[in-house]
Amino acid sequence: xxxxxxxxxxxxxxxxxQDKGRExxxxxxxxxxxxMDNRNFLLANKLVGNHLTAPVIEFAYxxxxxxxxxxxxxxxxxxxxxxxxxxxxxxxDGDCYHSYHLENGDEINIISTNKSVYGYFAIGSEIDLKxxxxxxxxxxxxxxxxxxxxxxxxxxxxxxxxxxxxKTLKKVNYINSKIENIRVIKGTNFDYFSDEGKKIFFEKEFxxxxxxxxxxxxxxxxxxENVVNTNIKSEGLVKGVIQVPADGNPIIMLSDHGTVGxxxxxxxVVSVDYDRLVQLAPxxxxxxxxxxxxxxxxLFKLYxxxxxxxxxxx
Amino acid sequence: MLKNISNLGDAALYCDFGIxxxxxxxxxxxxxxxxxxxxxxxxxxxxxxxxxxxxxxFDLRVTNFNEIKNKIENLDTTIEQNKNNKKIEVPVCCEExxxxxxxxxxxxxxxxxxxxxxxxxxKKYFCYMTGFIAGMPFLGDIDENxxxxxxxxxxxxxxxxxxxxxxxxxxxxxxxxxxxxxxIGNTPLKVFDDSKERDPNLINPGDTIIFKxxxxxxxxxxxxx
Numbered sequence: 370x371x372x373x374x375x376x377x378x379x380x381x382x383x384x385x386x387q388d389k390g391r392e393x394x395x396x397x398x399x400x401x402x403x404x405m406d407n408r409n410f411l412l413a414n415k416l417v418g419n420h421l422t423a424p425v426i427e428f429a430y431x432x433x434x435x436x437x438x439x440x441x442x443x444x445x446x447x448x449x450x451x452x453x454x455x456x457x458x459x460x461x462d463g464d465c466y467h468s469y470h471l472e473n474g475d476e477i478n479i480i481s482t483n484k485s486v487y488g489y490f491a492i493g494s495e496i497d498l499k500x501x502x503x504x505x506x507x508x509x510x511x512x513x514x515x516x517x518x519x520x521x522x523x524x525x526x527x528x529x530x531x532x533x534x535x536k537t538l539k540k541v542n543y544i545n546s547k548i549e550n551i552r553v554i555k556g557t558n559f560d561y562f563s564d565e566g567k568k569i570f571f572e573k574e575f576x577x578x579x580x581x582x583x584x585x586x587x588x589x590x591x592x593x594e595n596v597v598n599t600n601i602k603s604e605g606l607v608k609g610v611i612q613v614p615a616d617g618n619p620i621i622m623l624s625d626h627g628t629v630g631x632x633x634x635x636x637x638v639v640s641v642d643y644d645r646l647v648q649l650a651p652x653x654x655x656x657x658x659x660x661x662x663x664x665x666x667x668l669f670k671l672y673x674x675x676x677x678x679x680x681x682x683x
Numbered sequence: 684m685l686k687n688i689s690n691l692g693d694a695a696l697y698c699d700f701g702i703x704x705x706x707x708x709x710x711x712x713x714x715x716x717x718x719x720x721x722x723x724x725x726x727x728x729x730x731x732x733x734x735x736x737x738x739x740x741f742d743l744r745v746t747n748f749n750e751i752k753n754k755i756e757n758l759d760t761t762i763e764q765n766k767n768n769k770k771i772e773v774p775v776c777c778e779e780x781x782x783x784x785x786x787x788x789x790x791x792x793x794x795x796x797x798x799x800x801x802x803x804x805x806k807k808y809f810c811y812m813t814g815f816i817a818g819m820p821f822l823g824d825i826d827e828n829x830x831x832x833x834x835x836x837x838x839x840x841x842x843x844x845x846x847x848x849x850x851x852x853x854x855x856x857x858x859x860x861x862x863x864x865x866x867i868g869n870t871p872l873k874v875f876d877d878s879k880e881r882d883p884n885l886i887n888p889g890d891t892i893i894f895k896x897x898x899x900x901x902x903x904x905x906x907x908x
Contacts, residue, residue, distance in 0.1 A: 395729040395740065396716065397884045398814040398857075398875075502880055511817045511858060513877055554692050602704055603821065605731025605738030605814070607695045628814040629733055629821075637692030640743050662748060665693040669743050 373439030373494065373529040380522040381479065383429040383582070385507035386498055386515045389422045394502060395605065395628045399513065402506040402625050405487045405583065405647040408676050409447040412541065415683045416445040416468045417493035418533045424498055424505045426490040426521070430650075432479025433490075433521060442532045443468045444477070448488030448648075449545050452479045467540040468493070485545065485648040495530040508625050510584065541683050548645035552660040552668075556611065556634035561597040566617075569593055570635060571657055575619065579651040583625040586649070592617030595633060603631040609638035609646075611657075623647060639665035641672045684711060688755060690748045691738060696755065698737040704823075704851070708735045709811045713888050718760045727751065732888055733812045734821070768889040773855070775804075775846050775894050776902040777868035783845070784834075784865040791831045791865075800896065802826040803867060808853060808892040813884055818857040818875025820886040825853055837863030844869040846894070855886075871905035 387410070390403020404410035404427055414421050426433070432450070445468040446452055452463045455476040463469065463477075465488075471477070482488050498505040498515040505515040512518030516525075562570070575590035599615035606612075610622045612632035621638060622630075624647075638646055639660060649655060660668075684700065691697040698715065700708050709732075716732040719739065726746030731738040741751050777800055779785075785796050792799060808822040825848055833849045838861065841847070845856040847864025854864060857875035874885045886892060897905075 392728040393730070395731040395738075396813065396888075398817040398819055401729070501877060510860075511877075513817070554690065557689065557691060557697050602734050602736075603812075603815070604733040604736040607691060607729075607738065607740050609692055627816060628731060629812065630815070634691070637695075639693050662690055662693055666743070666747055669693065673744060 373442070373532060375435045375437050375527040377433055377521055377523055377525045377527070378436055378476070379434035380520065380525075381428045381433040382431045384433045384521040385427050385509070386424050386496070386505045386521075387427040387507065388424045388505050390506050390624065391502045391504045398628050399502070399511065400508070400624065400626050400628055401608065402508045402514070402583075403504065404489070405624055406448070406489070406644045408644050408679075409487070409489050409545075411676060411680060412466065412543065412683070413445055413447040413489040413491035415680050416447070416466065416539050416541065417443045417491045418535050418537075418539075419491060419493065421680070423491070424496055424515070426492075428479060428488050428490065429482070429486050431481050432488060434476065434478045435527075436474070436476045437471050438473055439529065440473070440532060441536065442471055442529070443493035443536050443538065444471050445469070445491050446479065446488060447491070449483045449485045450479060450488040451481050451483055452477060466543050468538050470536065470538065484547075484650060486650050487647060492529065493533040493536065497528040497530050510625055539683050541679060543679060545648065546645065548642060548649065549654070550656050550658040551646055552639045552642050552665065553611065553636035553657050554639060554660060554662055554665060556636045558597075558601060558633035559635055561595050561633040562613070562635060563594040563596045566593040566595070570619075571659060574654045574656055577649045577651050577653045577655065581651060583623055585623050585626055586621040586646070588619045588621070588655070590618070593619065593635065597633075599633070600631050601633055603629045606630045607637070609640070609643060610634050611636045611638065621646070639668070641665065641668040685715065688752050693748065694741055694743045696739040696741075696748065696751055698739065698755065700735045700737070702735065704734040706809050709809075710889070712737050714760050715758070716888070718758060718762065719755070722758070724751065724754055731814065733814075768887075768891070770891045770893065771886055772893050772895050773870050773872055774897040774901065774905065775868040775870050776897050776899060778899050781845075781869035782867055784867065788831070788865055788867065792829060794828065799829060799867070802829055803848070804894055804896050808894070810886050810888050810890040810892060811852075812888050813886065816856070816858050816860050817877070818884045818886075819854055820874070820884075820892070822853045822892055824851040831865060833863035834865065837861055841866065842869065844871065846870060869902070871902050
């Protein structure tokens with residue numbers, strides 16, 4: 370009998386449970402999935418005293434509206450998010466990166482992300498979830514993960530198991546920086562594109578299309594002309610690969626991507642830029658910038674150090 | 684033979700086994716895939732074998748391109764592998780509402796549907812890889828007279844169980860999914876089962892597939908339906 374739970378009064382646009390995702394399953398057609406923005410995921414868990422890779426609720430644009438029933442617990446929201454906490458007699462605007470106490474009957478209304486896409490809601494408690502391949506991450510395309518692989522919806526309940534005993538409130542000062550130049554390493558089919566096409570890719574602005582989700586981000590701009598072949602024999606993909614199909618518009622593979630694909634790869638977004646890439650909302654303008662492998666490796670090390678420093682401040 | 688190793692971004696190796704797409708090349712890919720899996724190389728977190736490529740993903744927090752490249756170049760692939768490749772029979776019903784591209788194929792291939800099916804069911808198929816969507820097998824090679832391009836405009840939703848052909852390959856849609864292959868029929872068989880975490884794929888690279896034509900009645904009576 371579970372006595373601590375959330376009721377979902379509104380599901381939001383794309384609300385899912387996520388954690389670090391699944392490894393070593395590409396060969397059977399299952400991608401990593403997991404949180405889109407890893408740094409905000411780690412910060413959220415640290416701020417409520419969870420294991421760093423504990424399951425969190427990820428939402429996109431409009432988040433869920435939840436009512437809590439049970440004993441006092443802590444929660445936090447990370448990202449750039451507008452949300453309200455409704456207590457018995459009053460309502461307050463919540464701040465991201467501050468943990469709050471939640472009491473029986475309180476409500477959290479996650480209104481929207483602000484000029485970004487993903488936000489994270491972490492609960493200072495173990496959540497009752499089904500794990501598949503050691504991960505609760507919901508992959509709605511393959512119906513894999515907790516909640517039968519489906520996004521969270523109105524009327525559902527989130528049952529909690531064991532509330533964390535330490536309920537100290539914590540905060541950290543952090544501002545999400547926006548990305549304008551996406552750094553890429555040339556792809557394995559870079560030479561399939563015309564000189565003009567290559568120039569467009571690295572010099573012109575692209576706009577993030579509305580047709581973007583956890584699988585991929587579509588971009589619109591000047592057409593990138595292919596002069597060799599608009600199809601290749603299907604082969605593996607990884608997160609960050611930029612494919613250019615026959616229509617000349619780039620598509621960036623994101624966490625729930627199909628594991629193989631047959632479009633030429635013009636480039637790959639470097640790991641250091643992934644957390645900020647996924648936060649680009651439709652309509653955002655971006656440019657691609659070439660970078661060498663060794664520089665990408667160094668920048669990633671620095672980014673990891675920065676993340677560790679932030680976590681150590683909590 | 685492994686011809687070249689390059690980097691795919693900063694967290695993956697792109698191993699190229701040559702431009703030929705045939706069983707011999709693919710068996711070489713699978714040999715590397717199996718050897719690397721058994722070795723459990725530190726930091727490697729995903730392997731994607733395909734017709735003539737192998738992509739090795741790694742965790743950049745743990746290792747880097749040069750380290751893994753060095754290990755792959757010095758890999759001993761001569762070790763005896765446990766070959767447990769299976770032979771699997773896949774029933775397919777090719778009646779009217781399952782054969783979504785019947786008239787398109789008749790026109791494109793200039794053959795009657797009867798002739799198309801005879802050529803299709805007459806062969807044994809080899810599984811080159813699985814992926815795109817969970818458990819989808821890529822099988823080959825189909826008869827030379829059955830080879831044609833993908834649909835000009837892919838379908839938004841290909842029904843689960845659909846058996847498709849394009850170029851020299853055949854596949855099976857394990858879920859309702861967008862897709863552009865020419866659909867010749869549908870199987871009632873469950874090709875991907877996520878309740879079997881250790882072995883969710885019915886068909887794995889290296890397996891042999893025999894398609895068996897079944898009637899509507901047999902389709903409806905199938906246990907997996």
